[in-house]
Amino acid sequence: MEPKVSLNFVEEIVEKDLESGKHASIHTRFPPEPNGFLHIGHASSLCLNFGLKTKYNGKCNLRFDDTNPSTEETRYVEAIKKDIEWLGFEWDNEFYASDYFDQLYDWAVVLIKKGLAYVDDSTAEEIAEQKGTPTKPGTGNEYRNRSIEENLDLFKKMKDGVFDNGAKVLRAKIDMAAPNMLMRDPLIYRIKKEKHHRTGDKWNIYPMYDFAHGQSDSIENITHSICTLEFENHRPLYNWFIEKLGIFPSRQIEFARRNLSHTVMSKRKLLQLVNEGHVSGWDDPRMPTISGYRRRGYTANSIKNFANDIGIARRENIIDVSRLEFSARQDLNKVSTRVMAVLDPLKVVITNYPKGEMEWVELENNPEDERKTAHRMPFSGELYIEKADFMKDPPKKFFRLGPGRMSRLKAGYIIRCDGFEEDENGNVTQLNCTYFPESKSGQDTSGLKAKGVLHWVSIEHAKTAEVRLYDRLFADENPLGHEGKDFKEFINPDSLKVIEKAYIEPYLTNAIEGQHFQFLRMGYFTLDPDTTEDNLVFNRTVTLRDSWAKAKGK
RNA sequence: UGACCCAUGGUGUAAUUGGUAACACAGCAGUUUUUGGUUCUGCCAUUCUAGGUUCAAGUCCUAGUGGGUCAACCA
Numbered sequence: 001m002e003p004k005v006s007l008n009f010v011e012e013i014v015e016k017d018l019e020s021g022k023h024a025s026i027h028t029r030f031p032p033e034p035n036g037f038l039h040i041g042h043a044s045s046l047c048l049n050f051g052l053k054t055k056y057n058g059k060c061n062l063r064f065d066d067t068n069p070s071t072e073e074t075r076y077v078e079a080i081k082k083d084i085e086w087l088g089f090e091w092d093n094e095f096y097a098s099d100y101f102d103q104l105y106d107w108a109v110v111l112i113k114k115g116l117a118y119v120d121d122s123t124a125e126e127i128a129e130q131k132g133t134p135t136k137p138g139t140g141n142e143y144r145n146r147s148i149e150e151n152l153d154l155f156k157k158m159k160d161g162v163f164d165n166g167a168k169v170l171r172a173k174i175d176m177a178a179p180n181m182l183m184r185d186p187l188i189y190r191i192k193k194e195k196h197h198r199t200g201d202k203w204n205i206y207p208m209y210d211f212a213h214g215q216s217d218s219i220e221n222i223t224h225s226i227c228t229l230e231f232e233n234h235r236p237l238y239n240w241f242i243e244k245l246g247i248f249p250s251r252q253i254e255f256a257r258r259n260l261s262h263t264v265m266s267k268r269k270l271l272q273l274v275n276e277g278h279v280s281g282w283d284d285p286r287m288p289t290i291s292g293y294r295r296r297g298y299t300a301n302s303i304k305n306f307a308n309d310i311g312i313a314r315r316e317n318i319i320d321v322s323r324l325e326f327s328a329r330q331d332l333n334k335v336s337t338r339v340m341a342v343l344d345p346l347k348v349v350i351t352n353y354p355k356g357e358m359e360w361v362e363l364e365n366n367p368e369d370e371r372k373t374a375h376r377m378p379f380s381g382e383l384y385i386e387k388a389d390f391m392k393d394p395p396k397k398f399f400r401l402g403p404g405r406m407s408r409l410k411a412g413y414i415i416r417c418d419g420f421e422e423d424e425n426g427n428v429t430q431l432n433c434t435y436f437p438e439s440k441s442g443q444d445t446s447g448l449k450a451k452g453v454l455h456w457v458s459i460e461h462a463k464t465a466e467v468r469l470y471d472r473l474f475a476d477e478n479p480l481g482h483e484g485k486d487f488k489e490f491i492n493p494d495s496l497k498v499i500e501k502a503y504i505e506p507y508l509t510n511a512i513e514g515q516h517f518q519f520l521r522m523g524y525f526t527l528d529p530d531t532t533e534d535n536l537v538f539n540r541t542v543t544l545r546d547s548w549a550k551a552k553g554k
Numbered sequence: 555u556g557a558c559c560c561a562u563g564g565u566g567u568a569a570u571u572g573g574u575a576a577c578a579c580a581g582c583a584g585u586u587u588u589u590g591g592u593u594c595u596g597c598c599a600u601u602c603u604a605g606g607u608u609c610a611a612g613u614c615c616u617a618g619u620g621g622g623u624c625a626a627c628c629a
Contacts, residue, residue, distance in 0.1 A: 006568055033629055068628060124627055133625055135555045169627055179557040181624050190627035209629045233558060233624050256560085256622090268628090309578065311567045313560095316622060320565050323579050333592065368592070399590065408588055441588065453588050521589050548590040550581095 008312050010048065010253055014056060014224060026058035026223045030084070030091070031213065033065045034076035034197070036267035037282040037289045038083045040303065040324070044258045047307040048226055050089040061220055062091035066098045067212045069196040077197070079282070083290040087300045093220070097212045098198045100219055104207045105159065107215060107245055108170060108189060112151045116244055117188065118144055119154040120171050127169075130176070131184050137177035138184045144173065158191055161204040165191050172211075174240065182237050186210055214238040217250035225250045228257040229314065255312045261320050262472040263288045264479055264487055278491055279473070285528075285539050286473045286495050296470065297516060297526030297541030302331040318478055328542045332524040336516035337365050340377065340410070340455040341504040341538075343467060343522060345384035347459065348431045350415060353381030358458065361441065363411040363505075377505045378461035379412050384503050385456045386521075390431060392420065397551070399452035401431065407452040410520060414439040414450045455520040462503040465536035468528065469497040502538075509536065516541070 007015065017023050028049040032038065038046075053060035062084065066072045084091070111117035120127065120143040132138035146154075158168055170189035178184050188211035193204050207215075217225045232254045242249050259265055264273075265288060273279050273287070282289050285296035293303060306327040310319055340363065358380040365373045385401075394402035401407050406416045415433040422428050439446035476482070476490035511517065511527045519525050523543040530537045 006570090008567085031629095035629080065629065071628075127627080128625065131625055133555095134557075136625090137556090138625085166627065181557080183557095184625085187627055192627080206627095208627075213629080229559075230623060231629090236558090254559090258566095261565085309566080313567070315560050317566065320580065323566070326579060329591090338589080364588095367587090367589085397590095410588065414588095444588085450588085452590085455589075518589085518591080521591075544589075544591050546590070551590080 009314070010052070010224070010226060010255065010312065011055070013251075013253060014052060017223065018056065023223045026052060026056050027060070027221055028052050028058065028224055028226060029061040029063050029217065029220060029222050030089075031063045031065045031216075031227075032080050033068070033071075033267075034073060034080060035068070035071040036076060036271055037079050037287075037291055039265055039267070039270065039287075039289045040260060040293065040306075041258050041265045041288075043087065043290065043303050043307040044310070044312060045226065045228075046084065046087060046089055047304055048255070048312060050091075051308070052224070053092075058223075059092040060089075061093045061095055061222070063095040063097065063216060063220070065209070065213060065216075066096050066196070066198065067206050067209060069192060069194040069206065072197050074197045079291065083294075086294060087290065087304060095216070095220060096198055097207075097216050098196060100212070100216055101199060101203060101207070103219065104212060104215055105205075107247075108155065108207070108211070109152065110245060111172065111188075112155060112170075113148060114244065115148060116173050117170055118146050118151050118173055119158070119168050120144075120185075121168050124166065127187075131181065132176075134181060138181075140176045140185075144176075144185070155189075158189070158205050159203070161193065163191055165193055167191060170205075172237075172240075174237075180233055180236055182210070182233050183240070186237060210234060210237050211241065214241055214250065214252070215245070215247065217252075218242060218245075218247040221248050222250045225252045227252060227254055229254045230257070254314070256314050256317060258307075258310060258312075259316075259318045260288055260324065261318050261477045262474045262479075263321070264474070269487065272488075273473075276488075278488065285468070286470050288473075295528065296539050297332075297524060298328050299331045299335065299516065302327040305331065321472060325542050328524070329545065332516055332518065332541065334366075334368050336518045336524055337375075338363060338367070338518050338520055339505055339508050340457055341465070341467070341502055341508065341519040341522065341525075342384040342386055342455065342457050342462075343499050343502045343519075344387045345503055346387045346390060346428060346431065348383045348385050348415070348433055348456070350381045350383070350433050350435045351418070352434045355381065357381065358461070361411045375507050377411070377507060378458045379409075380458040380460055382459045383409070383456045384459055384462065385409075385431075385454050387428070389452075389454050390417070390420070390428060392428065399548075400454060401433075401452070406448065406450040407454050408439070408441075408450045409456050410453050411441045412456070413437070413441070414444075414446065414448050455522070457503045457505050459503075461506055463506055463509050463536070464501050465504050465508070465538055467499040467502040467525070467538045467540065469499065469540045471495050471497070504536070511536070511538075518544075 030049045169187045171185045174183045283291035360376040361379045362374040389400040401417045408414045413435040415435045419432045421430040474490045475492040479487040479490040517525045524541040525538045528537040528539045
């Protein structure tokens with residue numbers, strides 16, 4: 001049976017264009033500006049553009065939209081490429097808008113010669129003033145009537161560096177009274193005597209987005225140029241340039257940017273979080289960046305599945321982070337190795353276990369894996385379990401240890417709590433238990449039934465590690481949704497909790513970066529690059545679903 | 555007092571393009587389980603409002619309401 005999958009609105013357009021013969025094949029592009037790191041919103045664009053390429057056997061370029069030298073850097077280019085590769089996308093060509101600066105300049109000259117562009121000496125303030133408002137038409141100025149010759153001369157001088165920054169701009173001559181403000185003689189070139197990360201000092205003028213993006217699309221014969229909704233009002237201008245220049249008619253298609261709850265997504269705001277030290281960097285595991293998620297332990301598949309599952313449309317949206325977390329758990333459940341680690345230790349002494357003895361028990365690596373492999377871990381008479389797994393006076397629904405109660409130690413034995421010790425404040429410091437030798441995991445003949453199953457480590461054999469627990473960066477679901485309040489007011493002060501000394505089974509000392517683990521009953525974890533020879537650092541990617549915590553909260 | 559766009563369960567996306575609301579997440583209740591994980595099952599919407607066209611409207615038309623984008627020498 002063919003699974004019936006409906007097309008999204010972009011695929012519908014593509015299929016129509018292919019069927020009608022408008023295009024023999026399609027060509028898309030992913031066009032980041034190298035002024036920051038890629039975030040999860042970009043994953044949607046990536047999946048869309050590269051997904052179209054794969055599905056319709058077309059091509060997809062990677063094009064850096066580098067027309068503003070003041071914000072762009074080579075390190076961002078490198079980071080962006082690394083993220084795309086990590087996600088597993090392969091671009092057909094790597095291009096830069098700056099590759100086209102000469103062509104763009106020539107096209108600007110063409111517009112001037114056609115009387116469709118002019119040099120304006122007004123200040124930014126004057127231009128804004130003359131532009132009018134959405135409800136008030138703009139007015140022209142005397143520069144609008146400059147002769148073609150004068151414009152040609154002035155524009156060349158702008159290029160040659162005769163004028164200072166801001167002294168002059170080149171504008172398209174369209175309609176100062178247009179209802180669409182973007183058509184009110186938009187700026188297409190500005191003077192910027194700045195070093196460009198690729199062209200160096202060659203240029204004194206740089207094209208604006210509107211005079212670079214669509215033109216780059218045309219140069220590359222992009223058939224479907226997909227961007228976000230905020231460029232919708234630019235489309236008439238996009239088409240105007242294509243028409244006036246008579247170049248390849250790429251088609252711009254807009255979709256709604258994906259928003260995630262409990263975070264912010266714009267590069268500008270993410271940059272603020274980085275610069276003001278609210279996070280450790282673009283790849284801080286709490287950041288919604290691709291590199292942040294990678295460091296946190298998300299798999300490339302979980303991110304792509306998420307992007308594909310939420311789909312695309314043209315309406316505003318805020319996607320619940322739990323949808324992303326579901327994606328992470330779904331993939332991690334299949335690929336992560338089960339290990340034991342105790343984050344908040346409580347000592348357990350097994351009083352009837354032979355003093356000084358130990359034995360190896362086998363822990364299944366992954367119950368979801370057909371291969372049924374396992375690794376060994378040491379068991380002994382003195383263990384750590386999680387503090388939360390014991391209660392002095394447990395309610396009936398509590399399936400773990402309490403005075404007189406039994407639990408199974410995962411992969412080990414069933415134990416019974418005979419008593420506990422506490423300090424002067426009533427804090428439990430030690431459990432005294434007996435174990436049942438005939439209840440050993442896999443060869444249990446005891447006939448005993450224990451409802452709870454606990455994770456543990458042998459005190460003598462355990463290693464230690466630093467463990468970082470993350471929570472959502474913003475306490476509020478929509479930090480941007482409060483008028484008059486800065487989004488940073490909603491930063492969650494408890495978004496990072498560090499456990500300096502967690503106890504881990506020795507097997508974990510072999511962990512390598514990029515490997516995924518499930519700390520049994522605690523969540524999914526991965527090694528952080530901060531790890532050194534004598535200090536292992538683990539990041540919690542996401543917790544396990546915890547229906548007990550929910551039940552308890554009621 | 556403008557132009558353009560959008561409106562389907564708590565959330566996201568669908569609906570053979572006019573044929574009687576689907577899938578997933580979240581939530582709730584069970585099931586399975588040597589992870590309170592996993593699995594499996596059940597429950598959870600008269601499609602913003604009001605008119606209209608039609609045998610038939612979430613899909614088309616009109617009006618209204620609500621929301622978004624645009625007045626950067628950013629992209």
